[in-house]
Amino acid sequence: MANLLVRNVDADISQALKERASAHGVSAEAEHRRILEEALLRPKRRSFLQVLADMPDVGHDEDFARRQDEATPPVFD
Template sequence: MATLTIRNLDDEVKQALRERAARHGVSMEEEARVLLRQLVQAPPPAQGRSAYQRIRDLVEPLGGVELEIPPRTEKAGERKVFDWLDDKE
């Protein structure tokens, strides 16, 4: 097994690691090993995928989500048009 020393670690990061390790009932060293293992074994992030595809990947295992679609109204297509050039004449 190899040994790794990490220098200049922010105090906030060290404290967060300490608290996380305490919640899991392990040493800081073991918690760091677990986190590093998970990081290097995780599949690479999906490159070039749309936001829709990434959200779907997160929601689909949960059974999907049904969103209520509001009823269409007559004003759905109406838009106010502002012509800023008219103000200068």
């Protein structure tokens, strides 16, 4: 496992890291590792096209067409 040394960190950032670590019940070093892992090893974002391609085929366009009720007058007329 590699070592990582971060220099010239603003005092406010260092204090925020310590407070966040304390809130999670871990050391500042462990919290730093966790933040780096969450930021760098999370799954890659999918494109909009990939999301659309993964949607299941649930019917035909006609299945989702709006029906006009004869008894209800149009709202914006």
